[in-house]
Amino acid sequence: xxxxxxxxxxxxxxxxxxxxxxxxxxxxxxxxxxxxxxxxxxxxxxxxxxxxxxxxxxxxxxxxxxxxxxxxxxxxxxx
Amino acid sequence: xxxxxxxxxxxxxxxxxxxxxxxxxxxxxxxxxxxxxxxxxxxxxxxxxxxxxxxxxxxxxxxxxxxxxxxxxxxxxxxxxxxxxxxxxxxxxxxxxxxxxxxxxxxxxxxxxxxxxxxxxxxxxxxxxxxxxxxxxxxxxxxxxxxxxxxxxxxxxxxxxxxxxxxxxxxxxxxxxxxxxx
Numbered sequence: 001x002x003x004x005x006x007x008x009x010x011x012x013x014x015x016x017x018x019x020x021x022x023x024x025x026x027x028x029x030x031x032x033x034x035x036x037x038x039x040x041x042x043x044x045x046x047x048x049x050x051x052x053x054x055x056x057x058x059x060x061x062x063x064x065x066x067x068x069x070x071x072x073x074x075x076x077x078x079x
Numbered sequence: 080x081x082x083x084x085x086x087x088x089x090x091x092x093x094x095x096x097x098x099x100x101x102x103x104x105x106x107x108x109x110x111x112x113x114x115x116x117x118x119x120x121x122x123x124x125x126x127x128x129x130x131x132x133x134x135x136x137x138x139x140x141x142x143x144x145x146x147x148x149x150x151x152x153x154x155x156x157x158x159x160x161x162x163x164x165x166x167x168x169x170x171x172x173x174x175x176x177x178x179x180x181x182x183x184x185x186x187x188x189x190x191x192x193x194x195x196x197x198x199x200x201x202x203x204x205x206x207x208x209x210x211x212x213x214x215x216x217x218x219x220x221x222x223x224x225x226x227x228x229x230x231x232x233x234x235x236x237x238x239x240x241x242x243x244x245x246x247x248x249x250x251x252x253x254x255x256x257x258x259x260x261x
Contacts, residue, residue, distance in 0.1 A: 008167040011147075056162035056178055063165060064158050067151045074148075 002044040003055045007062060009037050016065035017041065024058050129192050136188040137176040139168055140199070147173070149202035153195060161191065 007017045017039045021030045029045040046054050129138035140150060150173050154163045157177065166174035177191055 005164070006166065008165075010167060011165045011173065056164075059164045060158050060162050063154060063163055067155050070148075070151060 002042050005041045005043070005055065005059055007039045007041065009039070011066070012039065012062055013066040013069045014039050016069050017062050019065060020058055020062040023061065024054065027054055127192075127196065129189075131185055131188050134181075134183055134188075135176060135178045136192045137174065138192060140173045140175060142171045142173055145173070145199055145203065146206060149199055149206050150175070152202040152205070153199045156198060157195060 007014075014034065018032060021032050021041060024030065027047050027050050028043050031042045031044075033040040033042075041058075043055055043058065050057075127138070129136055131137075150165070154165065154175070157163050161180060162178040164176040164178075166176070168174045175195065177188075177195060179188070179191070183191070
């Protein structure tokens with residue numbers, strides 16, 4: 001059964017969600033749909049070894065990348 | 080997912096008509112009692128509600144109370160400890176879902192939620208202090224990097240030294256020893 005995660009753009013950077021899909025792409029079958037103010041990620045056919053942790057790890061990765069991007073944006077030219 | 084509510088305990092201090100306050104002037108005592116009552120009402124009314132399921136605790140934060148940057152700062156720290164997923168149940172709200180990496184019982188999940196909220200307050204204070212001291216930090220940075228006064232002062236001092244007639248010093252302190260021997 002596929003897992004679906006909604007990443008709202010006010011909290012998650014859509015570019016970073018896309019980057020997370022690319023980073024985890026070899027471990028499962030990902031589909032990414034850009035909606036109105038949110039990205040819907042559906043994860044299916046997860047490799048057996050990563051079944052228990054992949055969805056949560058993916059969400060963690062996307063969040064961390066989004067926070068880092070948010071801080072860089074806030075810092076502007078200083079970084 | 081079961082729903083739990085953690086209520087803050089009402090802590091009543093000596094301002095509730097205890098002997099310590101008996102000698103205070105009436106107006107001050109009234110004000111203190113009013114403040115204590117407000118604190119007690121706050122403690123009675125404010126609830127921290129969270130839902131607990133297998134390895135997971137979830138709760139909703141009001142964005143008017145907790146700035147998004149503070150939530151991000153807290154979430155960033157908790158990414159190391161557990162799995163964090165943020166949602167937006169409604170406008171002006173941030174949903175937080177924490178899932179442990181291993182097995183966890185209910186007290187452990189409650190403790191994790193409490194730690195998250197404590198760290199959130201810590202981040203709020205950091206943010207607030209950062210904002211209130213931003214101008215003075217900018218001022219010092221600007222002084223350190225862009226001030227030209229220092230250079231002018233050094234130039235002035237060097238010029239002043241050049242103007243002095245050191246050769247005429249009676250003790251010849253400024254004359255090198257090789258020259259004074261000769």
